[in-house]
Amino acid sequence: MDAIDAxxxxxxxxxxxxxxxxxxxxAVRVFSAHGYHTASMDEISDVxxxxxxxxxxxxxxxEDLFAAxxxxxxxxxxxxxxxxxQGDSAPDMQLWQGLRAFFSFVGAQRDSWRVLHRQATSxxxxxxxxxxxxxxRAIELVDALLVRSATKQGMDEQATKGTSAMAAALVGAGESxxxxxxxxxxxxxxxxxxxxxxxxxxxxxxxxxGKVWTPNED
Amino acid sequence: MDAIDAxxxxxxxxxxxxxxxxxxxxAVRVFSAHGYHTASMDEISDVxxxxxxxxxxxxxxxEDLFAAxxxxxxxxxxxxxxxxxQGDSAPDMQLWQGLRAFFSFVGAQRDSWRVLHRQATSxxxxxxxxxxxxxxRAIELVDALLVRSATKQGMDEQATKGTSAMAAALVGAGESxxxxxxxxxxxxxxxxxxxxxxxxxxxxxxxxxGKVWTPNED
DNA sequence: AAGTAGATTTACCCGTCGGTAGGTTTCCTG
DNA sequence: CAGGAAACCTACCGACGGGTAAATCTACTT
Numbered sequence: 304m305d306a307i308d309a310x311x312x313x314x315x316x317x318x319x320x321x322x323x324x325x326x327x328x329x330a331v332r333v334f335s336a337h338g339y340h341t342a343s344m345d346e347i348s349d350v351x352x353x354x355x356x357x358x359x360x361x362x363x364x365x366e367d368l369f370a371a372x373x374x375x376x377x378x379x380x381x382x383x384x385x386x387x388x389q390g391d392s393a394p395d396m397q398l399w400q401g402l403r404a405f406f407s408f409v410g411a412q413r414d415s416w417r418v419l420h421r422q423a424t425s426x427x428x429x430x431x432x433x434x435x436x437x438x439x440r441a442i443e444l445v446d447a448l449l450v451r452s453a454t455k456q457g458m459d460e461q462a463t464k465g466t467s468a469m470a471a472a473l474v475g476a477g478e479s480x481x482x483x484x485x486x487x488x489x490x491x492x493x494x495x496x497x498x499x500x501x502x503x504x505x506x507x508x509x510x511x512x513g514k515v516w517t518p519n520e521d
Numbered sequence: 522m523d524a525i526d527a528x529x530x531x532x533x534x535x536x537x538x539x540x541x542x543x544x545x546x547x548a549v550r551v552f553s554a555h556g557y558h559t560a561s562m563d564e565i566s567d568v569x570x571x572x573x574x575x576x577x578x579x580x581x582x583x584e585d586l587f588a589a590x591x592x593x594x595x596x597x598x599x600x601x602x603x604x605x606x607q608g609d610s611a612p613d614m615q616l617w618q619g620l621r622a623f624f625s626f627v628g629a630q631r632d633s634w635r636v637l638h639r640q641a642t643s644x645x646x647x648x649x650x651x652x653x654x655x656x657x658r659a660i661e662l663v664d665a666l667l668v669r670s671a672t673k674q675g676m677d678e679q680a681t682k683g684t685s686a687m688a689a690a691l692v693g694a695g696e697s698x699x700x701x702x703x704x705x706x707x708x709x710x711x712x713x714x715x716x717x718x719x720x721x722x723x724x725x726x727x728x729x730x731g732k733v734w735t736p737n738e739d
Numbered sequence: 740a741a742g743t744a745g746a747t748t749t750a751c752c753c754g755t756c757g758g759t760a761g762g763t764t765t766c767c768t769g
Numbered sequence: 770c771a772g773g774a775a776a777c778c779t780a781c782c783g784a785c786g787g788g789t790a791a792a793t794c795t796a797c798t799t
Binding site: 338340480502 | 700
Protein backbone atom coordinates (compact mmCIF):
# COMPACT_ATOMS: atom_id res chain seq x y z
CA MET A 304 0.00 0.00 0.00
CA ASP A 305 1.87 3.05 -1.27
CA ALA A 306 1.50 6.04 0.98
CA ILE A 307 1.04 9.56 -0.31
CA ASP A 308 4.21 11.56 0.17
CA ALA A 309 5.05 15.23 -0.32
CA UNK A 310 4.34 16.24 3.22
CA UNK A 311 4.51 19.97 3.74
CA UNK A 312 7.66 21.34 5.32
CA UNK A 313 7.04 21.43 9.03
CA UNK A 314 6.46 24.95 10.13
CA UNK A 315 5.81 25.31 13.77
CA UNK A 316 3.18 26.98 15.83
CA UNK A 317 0.60 27.84 13.20
CA UNK A 318 -2.84 29.18 14.09
CA UNK A 319 -5.70 26.74 14.29
CA UNK A 320 -7.41 27.86 11.08
CA UNK A 321 -4.37 27.13 8.99
CA UNK A 322 -3.81 23.73 10.52
CA UNK A 323 -7.41 22.80 9.99
CA UNK A 324 -7.13 23.69 6.34
CA UNK A 325 -3.95 21.65 5.97
CA UNK A 326 -5.58 18.71 7.67
CA UNK A 327 -8.66 18.90 5.48
CA UNK A 328 -6.52 19.16 2.37
CA UNK A 329 -4.57 16.11 3.38
CA ALA A 330 -7.70 14.23 4.35
CA VAL A 331 -9.36 14.85 1.00
CA ARG A 332 -6.28 13.60 -0.81
CA VAL A 333 -5.86 10.49 1.29
CA PHE A 334 -9.56 9.62 1.42
CA SER A 335 -9.92 9.98 -2.31
CA ALA A 336 -6.77 7.99 -2.95
CA HIS A 337 -7.41 5.04 -0.67
CA GLY A 338 -11.08 5.18 0.18
CA TYR A 339 -12.60 5.86 3.56
CA HIS A 340 -11.83 2.64 5.35
CA THR A 341 -8.42 2.00 3.91
CA ALA A 342 -7.27 5.51 4.66
CA SER A 343 -5.52 5.68 8.02
CA MET A 344 -5.45 8.60 10.37
CA ASP A 345 -1.72 8.10 10.67
CA GLU A 346 -1.22 8.69 6.97
CA ILE A 347 -3.47 11.72 6.98
CA SER A 348 -1.58 13.23 9.88
CA ASP A 349 1.65 12.43 8.09
CA VAL A 350 0.58 14.06 4.84
CA UNK A 351 -0.77 17.05 6.71
CA UNK A 352 2.56 17.45 8.50
CA UNK A 353 0.85 17.31 11.86
CA UNK A 354 0.72 14.74 14.60
CA UNK A 355 -2.33 12.60 15.01
CA UNK A 356 -3.74 14.02 18.23
CA UNK A 357 -4.01 17.41 16.53
CA UNK A 358 -6.57 16.00 14.15
CA UNK A 359 -8.63 14.67 17.00
CA UNK A 360 -8.31 17.94 18.84
CA UNK A 361 -9.39 20.05 15.87
CA UNK A 362 -11.65 17.91 13.71
CA UNK A 363 -12.77 15.08 15.96
CA UNK A 364 -13.10 11.42 15.06
CA UNK A 365 -12.43 9.84 11.70
CA GLU A 366 -16.09 10.04 10.81
CA ASP A 367 -16.22 13.69 11.82
CA LEU A 368 -13.19 14.40 9.70
CA PHE A 369 -14.70 12.73 6.69
CA ALA A 370 -17.97 14.56 7.14
CA ALA A 371 -16.06 17.82 7.38
CA UNK A 372 -14.34 17.03 4.08
CA UNK A 373 -17.65 16.41 2.38
CA UNK A 374 -19.18 19.56 3.78
CA UNK A 375 -16.32 21.75 2.68
CA UNK A 376 -16.09 20.34 -0.83
CA UNK A 377 -19.84 20.42 -1.28
CA UNK A 378 -19.94 24.07 -0.33
CA UNK A 379 -17.09 24.86 -2.69
CA UNK A 380 -18.91 23.14 -5.50
CA UNK A 381 -22.21 24.89 -4.96
CA UNK A 382 -20.41 28.21 -4.94
CA UNK A 383 -18.61 27.38 -8.15
CA UNK A 384 -21.89 26.55 -9.84
CA UNK A 385 -23.70 29.59 -8.54
CA UNK A 386 -20.83 31.72 -9.79
CA UNK A 387 -21.17 30.36 -13.31
CA UNK A 388 -24.85 31.04 -13.81
CA GLN A 389 -26.24 34.38 -15.01
CA GLY A 390 -29.56 34.98 -13.34
CA ASP A 391 -31.02 36.94 -16.23
CA SER A 392 -30.55 34.25 -18.89
CA ALA A 393 -33.30 32.05 -20.29
CA PRO A 394 -34.02 28.87 -18.33
CA ASP A 395 -32.34 26.52 -20.76
CA MET A 396 -29.27 28.72 -20.89
CA GLN A 397 -29.11 28.87 -17.12
CA LEU A 398 -29.30 25.13 -16.96
CA TRP A 399 -26.60 24.93 -19.60
CA GLN A 400 -24.37 27.31 -17.69
CA GLY A 401 -24.93 25.42 -14.49
CA LEU A 402 -24.07 22.13 -16.10
CA ARG A 403 -20.94 23.54 -17.64
CA ALA A 404 -19.84 24.98 -14.31
CA PHE A 405 -20.63 21.71 -12.61
CA PHE A 406 -18.62 19.57 -14.99
CA SER A 407 -15.90 22.14 -15.02
CA PHE A 408 -15.63 21.92 -11.26
CA VAL A 409 -15.65 18.16 -11.23
CA GLY A 410 -13.06 18.07 -13.99
CA ALA A 411 -10.73 20.35 -12.12
CA GLN A 412 -11.27 18.68 -8.76
CA ARG A 413 -11.46 14.98 -9.43
CA ASP A 414 -10.05 14.28 -6.00
CA SER A 415 -12.73 16.31 -4.38
CA TRP A 416 -15.43 14.67 -6.39
CA ARG A 417 -14.15 11.24 -5.58
CA VAL A 418 -14.26 11.87 -1.89
CA LEU A 419 -17.35 13.98 -2.12
CA HIS A 420 -19.56 11.75 -4.11
CA ARG A 421 -18.24 8.31 -4.87
CA GLN A 422 -16.84 7.58 -1.44
CA ALA A 423 -19.64 9.21 0.47
CA THR A 424 -22.15 7.29 -1.60
CA SER A 425 -20.61 3.91 -1.16
CA UNK A 426 -20.32 4.36 2.58
CA UNK A 427 -23.75 4.69 4.01
CA UNK A 428 -24.93 6.31 7.20
CA UNK A 429 -24.03 9.78 8.34
CA UNK A 430 -21.90 10.51 5.31
CA UNK A 431 -24.62 10.44 2.74
CA UNK A 432 -26.59 12.88 4.85
CA UNK A 433 -24.26 15.66 3.86
CA UNK A 434 -24.77 14.75 0.24
CA UNK A 435 -28.52 14.59 0.60
CA UNK A 436 -28.52 18.13 1.91
CA UNK A 437 -26.50 19.43 -1.01
CA UNK A 438 -28.54 17.48 -3.52
CA UNK A 439 -31.68 18.96 -2.04
CA ARG A 440 -30.45 22.49 -2.62
CA ALA A 441 -29.45 21.65 -6.16
CA ILE A 442 -32.83 20.10 -6.91
CA GLU A 443 -34.70 23.15 -5.69
CA LEU A 444 -32.66 25.32 -7.99
CA VAL A 445 -33.21 23.13 -11.02
CA ASP A 446 -36.87 22.74 -10.26
CA ALA A 447 -37.32 26.49 -10.33
CA LEU A 448 -35.80 26.55 -13.81
CA LEU A 449 -38.01 23.75 -15.04
CA VAL A 450 -41.16 25.37 -13.71
CA ARG A 451 -40.28 28.70 -15.31
CA SER A 452 -39.70 26.97 -18.60
CA ALA A 453 -42.72 24.71 -18.45
CA THR A 454 -45.31 27.37 -17.66
CA LYS A 455 -43.76 29.58 -20.29
CA GLN A 456 -44.16 26.89 -22.93
CA GLY A 457 -47.74 26.33 -21.92
CA MET A 458 -47.51 23.07 -20.07
CA ASP A 459 -50.71 22.33 -18.22
CA GLU A 460 -50.78 22.93 -14.49
CA GLN A 461 -51.28 19.26 -13.79
CA ALA A 462 -48.07 18.14 -15.43
CA THR A 463 -46.16 20.87 -13.65
CA LYS A 464 -46.38 18.77 -10.54
CA GLY A 465 -44.00 16.30 -12.10
CA THR A 466 -41.24 18.85 -12.41
CA SER A 467 -39.76 18.20 -9.01
CA ALA A 468 -39.38 14.54 -9.88
CA MET A 469 -37.71 15.46 -13.14
CA ALA A 470 -35.47 17.94 -11.37
CA ALA A 471 -34.39 15.20 -9.03
CA ALA A 472 -33.80 12.92 -11.97
CA LEU A 473 -31.75 15.56 -13.72
CA VAL A 474 -29.60 16.22 -10.70
CA GLY A 475 -29.13 12.51 -10.21
CA ALA A 476 -28.25 12.08 -13.85
CA GLY A 477 -25.66 14.83 -13.52
CA GLU A 478 -24.13 13.22 -10.48
CA SER A 479 -24.02 9.86 -12.14
CA UNK A 480 -22.51 11.28 -15.28
CA UNK A 481 -19.82 13.01 -13.29
CA UNK A 482 -19.20 9.78 -11.49
CA UNK A 483 -18.96 7.95 -14.76
CA UNK A 484 -16.61 10.65 -15.97
CA UNK A 485 -14.07 9.71 -13.34
CA UNK A 486 -13.52 6.50 -15.28
CA UNK A 487 -13.66 8.15 -18.71
CA UNK A 488 -11.62 11.34 -18.39
CA UNK A 489 -10.98 11.53 -22.13
CA UNK A 490 -14.48 12.84 -22.81
CA UNK A 491 -14.51 16.65 -22.61
CA UNK A 492 -16.77 18.18 -20.02
CA UNK A 493 -18.57 20.23 -22.63
CA UNK A 494 -19.63 17.04 -24.34
CA UNK A 495 -21.04 15.68 -21.13
CA UNK A 496 -22.98 18.84 -20.57
CA UNK A 497 -24.36 18.64 -24.08
CA UNK A 498 -25.43 15.04 -23.67
CA UNK A 499 -27.18 15.79 -20.47
CA UNK A 500 -28.81 18.83 -21.94
CA UNK A 501 -30.14 16.71 -24.78
CA UNK A 502 -31.32 14.00 -22.49
CA UNK A 503 -33.25 16.09 -20.06
CA UNK A 504 -34.17 19.06 -22.14
CA UNK A 505 -35.42 17.10 -25.08
CA UNK A 506 -36.91 14.53 -22.77
CA UNK A 507 -38.60 17.36 -20.93
CA UNK A 508 -39.64 19.41 -23.92
CA UNK A 509 -40.65 16.42 -25.97
CA UNK A 510 -42.66 15.16 -23.06
CA UNK A 511 -44.92 18.11 -23.91
CA UNK A 512 -44.67 17.84 -27.67
CA GLY A 513 -44.83 14.07 -27.72
CA LYS A 514 -41.80 13.53 -29.92
CA VAL A 515 -39.84 10.74 -28.32
CA TRP A 516 -38.55 7.35 -29.23
CA THR A 517 -40.98 4.59 -28.38
CA PRO A 518 -40.81 0.89 -29.04
CA ASN A 519 -42.89 -0.32 -32.01
CA GLU A 520 -44.02 -3.36 -30.17
CA ASP A 521 -43.19 -4.25 -26.58
CA MET B 522 -24.12 -2.31 13.56
CA ASP B 523 -27.05 -4.63 13.11
CA ALA B 524 -26.06 -8.00 11.82
CA ILE B 525 -28.00 -9.88 9.19
CA ASP B 526 -29.90 -12.73 10.71
CA ALA B 527 -31.96 -15.54 9.20
CA UNK B 528 -29.13 -18.02 9.00
CA UNK B 529 -30.02 -21.19 7.23
CA UNK B 530 -30.83 -24.18 9.41
CA UNK B 531 -27.60 -26.08 9.97
CA UNK B 532 -27.54 -29.20 7.91
CA UNK B 533 -24.45 -31.23 8.23
CA UNK B 534 -22.03 -32.75 5.82
CA UNK B 535 -23.07 -31.13 2.56
CA UNK B 536 -21.08 -31.42 -0.67
CA UNK B 537 -18.68 -28.69 -1.53
CA UNK B 538 -20.73 -27.21 -4.38
CA UNK B 539 -23.69 -26.59 -2.15
CA UNK B 540 -21.63 -24.99 0.58
CA UNK B 541 -19.91 -22.75 -1.90
CA UNK B 542 -23.25 -21.55 -3.17
CA UNK B 543 -24.47 -20.87 0.36
CA UNK B 544 -21.32 -18.98 1.13
CA UNK B 545 -21.56 -16.89 -2.01
CA UNK B 546 -25.21 -16.12 -1.30
CA UNK B 547 -24.37 -14.98 2.19
CA ALA B 548 -21.37 -13.00 1.00
CA VAL B 549 -23.40 -11.09 -1.57
CA ARG B 550 -25.97 -10.19 1.06
CA VAL B 551 -23.47 -9.09 3.65
CA PHE B 552 -21.20 -7.23 1.26
CA SER B 553 -24.09 -5.35 -0.25
CA ALA B 554 -25.53 -4.54 3.14
CA HIS B 555 -22.39 -3.30 4.89
CA GLY B 556 -19.89 -2.65 2.13
CA TYR B 557 -16.68 -4.49 1.49
CA HIS B 558 -14.56 -3.25 4.36
CA THR B 559 -17.22 -3.14 7.02
CA ALA B 560 -18.40 -6.64 6.22
CA SER B 561 -16.68 -9.17 8.43
CA MET B 562 -15.84 -12.73 7.54
CA ASP B 563 -17.34 -13.76 10.84
CA GLU B 564 -20.71 -12.37 9.89
CA ILE B 565 -20.59 -13.94 6.45
CA SER B 566 -19.77 -17.30 7.91
CA ASP B 567 -22.56 -16.81 10.42
CA VAL B 568 -25.14 -15.95 7.79
CA UNK B 569 -23.98 -18.79 5.58
CA UNK B 570 -24.40 -21.19 8.48
CA UNK B 571 -20.83 -22.35 8.15
CA UNK B 572 -17.72 -21.81 10.19
CA UNK B 573 -15.10 -19.36 9.07
CA UNK B 574 -12.31 -21.74 8.05
CA UNK B 575 -14.66 -23.31 5.52
CA UNK B 576 -14.76 -20.07 3.62
CA UNK B 577 -11.00 -19.88 3.52
CA UNK B 578 -10.82 -23.52 2.49
CA UNK B 579 -13.32 -23.15 -0.34
CA UNK B 580 -13.18 -19.59 -1.56
CA UNK B 581 -9.87 -18.26 -0.28
CA UNK B 582 -9.18 -14.85 1.23
CA UNK B 583 -11.67 -12.03 1.70
CA GLU B 584 -10.57 -10.46 -1.55
CA ASP B 585 -10.95 -13.75 -3.37
CA LEU B 586 -14.40 -14.19 -1.95
CA PHE B 587 -15.46 -10.75 -3.05
CA ALA B 588 -14.07 -11.29 -6.52
CA ALA B 589 -15.95 -14.57 -6.73
CA UNK B 590 -19.17 -12.74 -5.84
CA UNK B 591 -18.62 -10.21 -8.58
CA UNK B 592 -17.81 -12.86 -11.13
CA UNK B 593 -20.88 -14.90 -10.38
CA UNK B 594 -23.29 -12.00 -10.36
CA UNK B 595 -21.79 -10.53 -13.51
CA UNK B 596 -22.24 -13.80 -15.34
CA UNK B 597 -25.82 -14.08 -14.15
CA UNK B 598 -26.54 -10.60 -15.41
CA UNK B 599 -25.05 -11.11 -18.83
CA UNK B 600 -27.06 -14.26 -19.23
CA UNK B 601 -30.24 -12.49 -18.21
CA UNK B 602 -29.63 -9.80 -20.80
CA UNK B 603 -28.73 -12.23 -23.55
CA UNK B 604 -31.91 -14.14 -22.80
CA UNK B 605 -34.06 -11.05 -23.28
CA UNK B 606 -32.83 -10.05 -26.72
CA GLN B 607 -34.22 -11.46 -29.95
CA GLY B 608 -31.40 -11.72 -32.46
CA ASP B 609 -33.64 -11.10 -35.47
CA SER B 610 -35.06 -7.76 -34.34
CA ALA B 611 -34.01 -4.39 -35.70
CA PRO B 612 -30.98 -2.79 -34.01
CA ASP B 613 -32.95 -0.23 -32.07
CA MET B 614 -35.36 -2.87 -30.87
CA GLN B 615 -32.53 -5.11 -29.81
CA LEU B 616 -31.02 -2.29 -27.85
CA TRP B 617 -34.39 -1.60 -26.32
CA GLN B 618 -34.83 -5.21 -25.34
CA GLY B 619 -31.37 -5.34 -23.90
CA LEU B 620 -31.95 -2.24 -21.84
CA ARG B 621 -35.23 -3.55 -20.56
CA ALA B 622 -33.66 -6.83 -19.58
CA PHE B 623 -30.80 -5.02 -17.95
CA PHE B 624 -32.96 -2.76 -15.82
CA SER B 625 -35.25 -5.63 -15.09
CA PHE B 626 -32.35 -7.62 -13.73
CA VAL B 627 -31.04 -4.77 -11.68
CA GLY B 628 -34.48 -4.06 -10.34
CA ALA B 629 -35.00 -7.62 -9.23
CA GLN B 630 -31.50 -8.03 -7.84
CA ARG B 631 -30.65 -4.77 -6.13
CA ASP B 632 -28.38 -6.58 -3.74
CA SER B 633 -26.45 -8.12 -6.54
CA TRP B 634 -26.12 -4.85 -8.32
CA ARG B 635 -24.95 -3.12 -5.18
CA VAL B 636 -22.19 -5.58 -4.63
CA LEU B 637 -21.52 -6.01 -8.29
CA HIS B 638 -21.22 -2.46 -9.36
CA ARG B 639 -21.32 0.11 -6.62
CA GLN B 640 -19.06 -1.66 -4.17
CA ALA B 641 -16.68 -3.00 -6.76
CA THR B 642 -16.40 0.44 -8.26
CA SER B 643 -15.69 2.27 -5.07
CA UNK B 644 -13.05 -0.23 -4.07
CA UNK B 645 -10.26 -0.11 -6.58
CA UNK B 646 -7.67 -2.67 -7.57
CA UNK B 647 -8.40 -6.26 -8.43
CA UNK B 648 -12.15 -5.89 -7.97
CA UNK B 649 -12.77 -3.50 -10.78
CA UNK B 650 -10.95 -5.87 -13.11
CA UNK B 651 -13.87 -8.24 -13.04
CA UNK B 652 -16.16 -5.38 -13.93
CA UNK B 653 -13.93 -4.19 -16.72
CA UNK B 654 -14.11 -7.61 -18.30
CA UNK B 655 -17.88 -7.69 -18.21
CA UNK B 656 -18.17 -4.14 -19.43
CA UNK B 657 -15.92 -5.02 -22.33
CA ARG B 658 -18.21 -7.79 -23.45
CA ALA B 659 -21.23 -5.53 -23.16
CA ILE B 660 -19.56 -2.79 -25.17
CA GLU B 661 -18.71 -5.16 -28.01
CA LEU B 662 -22.30 -6.23 -28.21
CA VAL B 663 -23.67 -2.71 -28.25
CA ASP B 664 -21.07 -1.58 -30.74
CA ALA B 665 -22.18 -4.25 -33.15
CA LEU B 666 -25.72 -2.89 -32.92
CA LEU B 667 -24.60 0.67 -33.49
CA VAL B 668 -22.52 -0.23 -36.51
CA ARG B 669 -25.38 -2.18 -38.06
CA SER B 670 -27.70 0.72 -37.56
CA ALA B 671 -25.24 3.39 -38.69
CA THR B 672 -24.25 1.80 -41.97
CA LYS B 673 -27.87 1.00 -42.66
CA GLN B 674 -28.83 4.64 -42.23
CA GLY B 675 -25.99 5.70 -44.49
CA MET B 676 -23.54 7.13 -42.05
CA ASP B 677 -20.19 7.72 -43.69
CA GLU B 678 -17.44 5.20 -43.04
CA GLN B 679 -15.37 7.78 -41.24
CA ALA B 680 -17.89 8.49 -38.54
CA THR B 681 -18.40 4.80 -38.00
CA LYS B 682 -15.11 4.73 -36.18
CA GLY B 683 -16.65 6.72 -33.37
CA THR B 684 -19.18 4.03 -32.63
CA SER B 685 -17.04 2.14 -30.18
CA ALA B 686 -16.66 5.29 -28.14
CA MET B 687 -20.40 5.81 -28.21
CA ALA B 688 -21.00 2.19 -27.31
CA ALA B 689 -18.74 2.62 -24.31
CA ALA B 690 -20.57 5.79 -23.39
CA LEU B 691 -23.91 4.05 -23.68
CA VAL B 692 -22.85 1.15 -21.51
CA GLY B 693 -21.41 3.56 -18.99
CA ALA B 694 -24.60 5.58 -19.04
CA GLY B 695 -26.59 2.44 -18.38
CA GLU B 696 -24.41 1.46 -15.49
CA SER B 697 -24.64 4.90 -13.99
CA UNK B 698 -28.36 5.04 -14.43
CA UNK B 699 -28.76 1.70 -12.70
CA UNK B 700 -26.54 2.98 -9.94
CA UNK B 701 -28.64 6.08 -9.64
CA UNK B 702 -31.71 3.90 -9.60
CA UNK B 703 -30.60 2.30 -6.36
CA UNK B 704 -31.31 5.61 -4.69
CA UNK B 705 -34.51 6.28 -6.65
CA UNK B 706 -36.40 2.99 -6.70
CA UNK B 707 -39.73 4.70 -7.31
CA UNK B 708 -38.94 5.26 -10.98
CA UNK B 709 -40.08 2.26 -13.04
CA UNK B 710 -37.41 0.42 -14.97
CA UNK B 711 -39.27 0.95 -18.21
CA UNK B 712 -38.96 4.68 -17.77
CA UNK B 713 -35.25 4.43 -17.27
CA UNK B 714 -34.89 2.37 -20.40
CA UNK B 715 -36.91 4.93 -22.34
CA UNK B 716 -34.80 7.79 -21.09
CA UNK B 717 -31.63 6.05 -22.01
CA UNK B 718 -33.02 5.10 -25.37
CA UNK B 719 -33.88 8.72 -26.04
CA UNK B 720 -30.53 9.94 -24.87
CA UNK B 721 -28.34 7.65 -26.89
CA UNK B 722 -30.55 6.84 -29.82
CA UNK B 723 -31.55 10.39 -30.51
CA UNK B 724 -28.09 11.56 -29.67
CA UNK B 725 -26.75 8.99 -32.06
CA UNK B 726 -29.27 9.46 -34.83
CA UNK B 727 -29.31 13.22 -34.50
CA UNK B 728 -25.56 13.21 -34.60
CA UNK B 729 -26.08 12.24 -38.23
CA UNK B 730 -29.05 14.47 -38.90
CA GLY B 731 -27.67 17.38 -36.92
CA LYS B 732 -30.75 17.98 -34.84
CA VAL B 733 -29.56 18.50 -31.27
CA TRP B 734 -29.78 21.11 -28.61
CA THR B 735 -26.94 23.60 -28.76
CA PRO B 736 -26.30 26.71 -26.74
CA ASN B 737 -27.19 29.99 -28.49
CA GLU B 738 -24.11 31.76 -27.28
CA ASP B 739 -20.98 30.53 -25.48
C1' DA C 740 -14.04 -53.44 10.57
C1' DA C 741 -10.52 -50.75 9.27
C1' DG C 742 -8.94 -47.08 6.60
C1' DT C 743 -9.08 -42.88 4.19
C1' DA C 744 -10.53 -38.56 2.45
C1' DG C 745 -13.20 -34.78 2.77
C1' DA C 746 -16.27 -31.94 5.69
C1' DT C 747 -16.31 -29.17 9.63
C1' DT C 748 -15.22 -27.11 14.03
C1' DT C 749 -13.03 -24.75 18.19
C1' DA C 750 -9.80 -21.88 19.71
C1' DC C 751 -6.32 -19.08 18.99
C1' DC C 752 -2.69 -15.64 16.99
C1' DC C 753 -1.28 -11.10 15.86
C1' DG C 754 -1.18 -7.06 12.99
C1' DT C 755 -3.41 -2.84 12.20
C1' DC C 756 -5.48 1.26 13.43
C1' DG C 757 -8.75 4.38 15.89
C1' DG C 758 -8.29 6.82 19.83
C1' DT C 759 -6.05 8.92 24.21
C1' DA C 760 -3.14 10.22 28.35
C1' DG C 761 -0.02 13.21 29.73
C1' DG C 762 3.71 16.00 29.09
C1' DT C 763 6.49 19.86 26.50
C1' DT C 764 7.23 23.86 23.92
C1' DT C 765 6.15 28.45 22.22
C1' DC C 766 3.73 32.68 22.16
C1' DC C 767 0.94 36.37 23.95
C1' DT C 768 -0.57 39.34 27.81
C1' DG C 769 -0.32 42.07 31.84
C1' DC D 770 9.26 38.78 33.47
C1' DA D 771 5.63 35.81 35.33
C1' DG D 772 2.12 32.81 33.99
C1' DG D 773 -1.24 30.97 31.43
C1' DA D 774 -3.32 29.44 27.22
C1' DA D 775 -2.93 27.34 23.13
C1' DA D 776 -0.13 24.62 19.86
C1' DC D 777 2.05 20.33 19.60
C1' DC D 778 4.38 15.82 20.39
C1' DT D 779 5.79 10.92 21.97
C1' DA D 780 4.21 6.93 23.39
C1' DC D 781 0.94 3.99 24.38
C1' DC D 782 -3.64 1.15 24.79
C1' DG D 783 -7.27 -1.97 23.43
C1' DA D 784 -10.34 -3.85 20.24
C1' DC D 785 -11.62 -5.49 16.03
C1' DG D 786 -11.04 -8.69 12.52
C1' DG D 787 -8.38 -11.41 8.92
C1' DG D 788 -6.28 -15.58 8.90
C1' DT D 789 -4.63 -20.36 10.62
C1' DA D 790 -3.26 -24.73 13.35
C1' DA D 791 -4.82 -28.74 14.63
C1' DA D 792 -7.90 -31.59 15.78
C1' DT D 793 -12.66 -34.08 15.13
C1' DC D 794 -16.32 -36.04 12.97
C1' DT D 795 -18.86 -38.52 9.34
C1' DA D 796 -19.38 -41.11 5.16
C1' DC D 797 -17.91 -43.94 1.72
C1' DT D 798 -14.70 -47.60 0.05
C1' DT D 799 -12.38 -52.23 0.33
